[in-house]
Amino acid sequence: ALVRVDVDIRGVSIPQKHWMAMPLLVVQDDRTRAYKKLVDSRRKLDEIQQHLHSSGVASTQDDKTIAYRRLVDSKRKVDEIQQHHHPSGVVLQRLHPRSSPCGDTASSVSGLRWVKDVVLCKRTDFACRMTVVGDSHVGLCEIGIPAEISSQLFVPDHITFYNQHMWNTICNKHLRPRDIFVKRRGVKIIPGYPVELQVGDTLCICREGDGLVSVSITLHNQAMWTSICNMQTQYHDVYVRRKTKLLPLPVELQIGDVLYRPLQDGDLLLVNRPPSVHQHSLIALSARILPTKSVFSINPLCCSPFSGDFDGDCLHAYVPQSVHSKVELTELVHLDKQLLNGQDGRSLIPLSQDSLTAAHLLTGDMVFLSKHEMQQLHMSPSSLLKQPAIIKAPFLTAPLWTGQQLFSSILPKDLYFSVTSKMIHISKGEVLVSPIKSSWLQNSVDGLFSRIAKCYGGKALDCFFLAQEVLSEWISMRGFSVSLGDIYISSNAYDRAKLIQEVDYGMQEAEHASYVKNLLSDPDVVHLLKDYNGRDEIDKILYHKHRILSEQSFAAFKEVLNELQYIVHEYARKDNSMLSMIHAGSKGNLMKLLHQGVCLGLQHSRTFLSFRMPPMFSCAFWNQYKVSDLYGMAQGTADNVERHSSYAVIKSSFLDGLNPFECFLHSLSGRMNLFSENAEFPGTLTRKLMFYMRDLYFAYDGSVRNSYCQQVIQFNYNDAGQTSTQNVHCEREVQAGQPVGALAACAVSEAAYSALDLPSSSVEISPLLKLKNLFECGRKSTVSEWTITLALSKKLRRWDYGFEYAALEVKKHLERVFLSDIVSTVLIFYAGQDVKKGISPWIIHFHLNKESLLKHKLKLKSTEDVLNREYKLTAENLKKPKLHFSSRHCSLDDVHEEQHMENCIMVAAENSEFPVELDDMRETVIPVLLRTIIKGFLEVQRADILWNDHHSPGFCKGSSGLFLKIFLSENCERGKCWSLIQNACMPVMDLIDWECSHPANISDISEAYGVDAAWKYFVGNLKATTSNIGKTIHAEHFHLVADCLSITGEFHPLNAKGIKLQKDQLSITSPFLQGFFSTPGKNFINAAKQETVDQLLGTVDAMAWGKEAPLGTGGPFKLLYSGKVTVVSVFI
Template sequence: VQYLLKDVDPEFIKKFIQNVDSIFLNCFPVTPNSLRVTEITHRSSNSQRLIFDERTRLYKRLVDFRGVANELSSHLFQEKPSNEDNELILALTRNKDPVSNMSGLRYMKNVLLGKRNDHCFRMVLTGNPNLKLSEIGIPCPVAERLQIAEQLNKWNEERLKACCNLRILEKGEICIRREGTLVRIHHNEKIRLGDIIYRPLNNGDIVLINRPPSIHQHSFIALSVKVLPVSSSVSINPLICSPFRGDFDGDCLHGYVPQSINTRVELSELVSLNRQLINGQSGRNLLSLSHDSLSAAYLVNGDGVLLNLYEMQQLEMFCPNRSPSPAIIKAPLLSNPVWTGKQLFSMLFPPELDYGFSPSDVVIRNGELITSSEGSSWFRDADGNLFESLIKNCRGKVLDFLHGAQEVLCEWLSMRGMSVSLLDLYLTSDSNSRKNMMDEIFYGLQETELTCNFKQLMVDSFCDFLAGNNEEIDGFVGFDFERMCYEKQRSAAVNQASVDSFKQVFRDIQNLSYKYANKDNSLLTMFKAGSKGNLLKLVQHSMCLGLQRSVVPLSFRFPPKLSCSEWNDLKSQGLTQNGDDSVESAKNFIPYAVIESSFMTGLNPLECFVHSVTSRDSSFSNHADLPGTLSRRLMFFLRDLCASYDGTVRNAYGDQVVQFSYGSDKGTSTATSFANEIRSQGSILPDGTGGQPVGSLSACAISEAAYSALDQPISLLETSPLLNLK
């Protein structure tokens, strides 16, 4: 068209068309790719997947079209199916069971054989504290099957030819790549310089590790290979489980072997563990002591921990520094000099470390722990904790400190001993103390019941009763304890007033565990250290289950006393009053009951039933797919957003401004300030936010909260965090 009109007078054309550029079809508007997404069922599994809809294919055909203008519209309309056809296809895809309709051979090809290659693996995860934090233990048979490409040169000729010679002896031939073509080699002499050799994994090779689902930016970590003489699972140091959100109860790790030098360099410089010491989302330290090492750190810093010469020599083997002079050289009850636990902990610090933590009165000067109070927040994840100071002042020594501390603390814990038994659940030291504790709990629950009844009378729905205008309903005569229990399960306002009264007494019951428990109780030690444990669960197992309440209404109510005889009387009373046309069965009751027994003393059948209805039924089994759906959709909608050089957030396609300023200085937390300081000082974090995928990071921030809610137990007094997010 431009060639035909180039000789026409421009003034003549402007009489008919104001904008000459509109004659030529140089571009056409396209909806963002995030809006062209459809969720369907995967053909070879029951999981959901997101794919681009029909508009994407039509856009591609429009761009690639070569022909006459009159043929364009007809060509597109022939290729475009109707909306009814699209809806029918999606409905059939969602309703059918792809696995059941697939033949065995096709399922084997699509699901099993289609995922096999020599560059990735998926194996069960186990823990190995003897590994360094930046290492991953790969079984020897798996490492021999995984291949990594390396070009033959003068520097590695001897090593690679020895590897090739061994593989030729085992298999009779090897495959190499020469000038882009695979070549089979039967003799070692035919290998030339410049050939690409596919060798097995060795110690020190880099692999990219991921534990699905990848809910935040630190889900991918590059680790160094350590080939181990095992055959069942891969292993990592337990201290790096937190970035993967994993544990050792059957979780699987995915590993990817990079095949090019550029990829290995990118992994080492971008996603290696020493480059991800700071959480890019929260600004806090990504790693810290956990589990056994955290419990040992809490215990070793306690008062009264003394070590003799033989114990100190054993532990000194794992310490980077030499032992100091003994704290106590001579004492009436001691025959030999002894060292304190704080001295042992000081042997782990770099000599130039100066640190102070005000909330716990912790002071470290020149690598020596001067003072510390009871508590473990300063070597966990609190603001201004020990590891933030190590990252700021001793960047290259953080991983070495964590590994050395874990070795020393776990060795000391194995020498001291720490185990959990039923005696820890018993809490008290003798039967009299146990009886006194249970009496306090019983009288506390009775007092709370009276308080609930008084508050119940203050609710607006009982004004008629206080004024003497109440009517006889549901077969209740007067206003006794049974009527009060009935109203608690019928009225939401009365039920909430009872819950508010019970919250305070349950806090008092939890405090009783500190009052009556022994000082060496292992469960409380882990709870105080922050390594493991839940005080609510300890109370339920040892003292009482307490209030049982659920927001899901039921068609029946619980009796005032949780016994089988009361339950039978309630059911017989309902049948006598209502007969076949039961009016009460059509009502909605709010589940509410108080269980005075504990798991250790045992529950009767009705108590077990009430606990199952109120607590177990509210599990996340019906909502476990919510975080995955949320993560997939947000990632597709926000993945094109990135931070530009000028601080604005723009769309990668079209460069549209989505937000004029990413982030704000107002309300900056201590953790964020610490991350900004580290970013400005060195290379642990990338400089600035330019080029950062802020859209994907925002999607991860929301989906990570959803996945974290799955791990949080449902409180008897609060609603589900995942349901609140939904």
């Protein structure tokens, strides 16, 4: 088309028109891209140099180094392409990914993708996906479907002996071309779709040959005729499948036919919101046809199981196509069959948002309703209106009802609920005593609505729907809104000024506590403070420590800040809407309110900053400060540690407004810390746990077995955690065949997904990282990963800063100190004839640093003795020359005064068979002596003082949170590390809590104490980590995960290697299981070479090849007739 374009229209002069047409699509090859990167890198480097030259500042280390590195990488890439690639090889490279340097990885990924897309994935045309909106008038068990969409979703009805006559009557007698209309109160109505017939209507049908036939709609035939009329309006969408053929209507239906009709009211749908990460993310709901456009409609209370809201979330709906699927949806997945959360036992449909806030306000003190309001709100409850609580009172013209009476009207009449600790008592469905706090209304295991769900089963849905309707109507009548006055918190300017002043004092106290913790946790600072004599470097170090945020200082700052947030209660107005939502538990928390209205507080970044935090946070000061900061980077005097761990305390709030620099700091802290680098871990954990545990099921004998060879994983499922289930309709016993392994995997992985919402920090270990390290429980291959955790004794709490001083003492006792760490200068002197006979004239002088000796608490004489003793042990094994050691104070020029002379250790070698020459002393003796351990233990590489939060895994009750993490060196022999540390800590044994101390790796714990101790450690840490995330999980899920990983007597890591080791030890052959997990091509080829047979006993293995799942409801059994006649005795 471009060839025929007129030249005048183009506005340019081109000799040949066909030059404007592209006969081939231009594909940019690797060489062009590499050259472009090379040019861009060179241009970037020139810009940096020009900018630095014009500004008069020396080149910065960061930008210029990065630019040079990119330039070198781009040049190397161009050279590689010129050597190995042909210009026309881009197409071949796309067709044959194995020819690329990353061919193995690419083929592995593509192989896994092919297996997932072709073998594992199942597709269906009977599904739809739409955005979801809220509609409080839709039932809890319903989902609103647009009429246009429902006409394109087909529901199969199987023709049996029982419904053959009915469907033949409907399809062949009523579904024929005709006119249908309705007479309602004498008015002729042409029904549209969906048809809604009412009791009392007259349905008129014009049939060929029969004339006009009238049918009166009654309560008994209303549903049937409504269905018929709906099918008539969609006549062209109804068809019959007989075996493999589609037959048009009308036709005589036979048993075995499948009638496909459009979706109607009451049909079941399987609904989920991807990703489906937990047990209750798949729910069966009944369809309700609505005159809407392209959106699903659900009740707002149903958002909780889907973990969604109405900000653009999408739902998937699937139409069941078999009788088995419909039965499973009705009996297992329907909402009234899973009212309790299998993860923690709470109600799956809790009050939330507006309804929870309304319940909190309604059950509070001094809430009264008039007769008109009570009658209006009492239209939904079926109970009679109760007598008013206040009939007569001064200045009262009419009786009044209390809010508790209205709330009682939505409760079941035979409900008894009492929690003494929460001061709540309900008897016969009437609220007698209710506390100010609304924790009993929130979704907890012992909450009110969880009790209703447990005791009333499916009837609880009616109670929940009624509560949602009444509470929403009441808060709409009352009115509820949030304004800037609620964020202002105080009622007047004087109270606000006092609030800001107290918060400012609290921030100063938090900074001071953080500063002190930071100082006491650093052995270098403690040493300098003890030897303080006015030196300038001490002041400089103390200033840098004031600007650095560590784990200990962050915990101290956060502890003061958590106490500071409760000051808001003292100055807030009683009618503050923000506090009402916070107290109700429907929105936010006090810390967020403090940020919005009073002070933004501590801000720190988890990434490496390219600048240091200035003392003042203003744009004018920053413009001056950054020039000196750039100069310090250019001169190499900038502190990189301070850049990485520095923090800021912003005393402004969102209400007062932030200047541009404060807004920038908040963006670094809030937005960059929101999503951690372990974001891919929850999906990986879900996939791996499912591969490990999806084939575990609850057997008829009460044990948990694996479908592979029926191996027993647990003899009794949750034997220690059985609870009474009397008068509980929903908490029934676990049914045989239930996939308890998949449920446990979902419970743990859902907690990992929830951790993505938690902000990450550079001074706190991410919960995702803790989970990741916990499931990597196999034997560590590298020495750098061998660690031991030492907890401090609880007795140290009796002294001020006892834990800090004890941590420093244990650290100094264990850390190894080489002679090279304390030596400042090494010299070799020639003594000539001044030496004794048989002694080499080459004398070694080791000049020791006084500050290093003082720091490590070493003396000159003791250092000489240790050096002499250790060398004798080494010389016997290595056949080194015999040495003589002596110590004294010396100097190079022998004119210094005594106080300026250096500590010196002199070493002389003894000539034995051959004289010791200069090269022997320099190349043999000196390296051996410098590697000699003067203090500490060779097996301990270093000891770090770390902090454990009170809710973190491994925290011991009564401890301050400080603990030591011992990193072992390559000299430590595997299996003896723990006993070696115990022997090494004998002199400081009283400072260590040995009950809470342990090897950091589960495999090492198993070797030291046995698999039972490792099992308890794994379960305890998994429980603590999920609790820290904010999730409460049943103990049986933790136990099953631990038993699955340790079924062979040792813990295996959660990866492909761990699965293979476990399957080999259990003698399970499953090449398809291994191939579905990783490297399918390699596993399938190896299995073919060994002629391995896979019985397809796993769940996914069986379903991938068209077999029924061997667990759950997918394993049918048959009744066989033995042929024997059983004689039944009659008892009279």
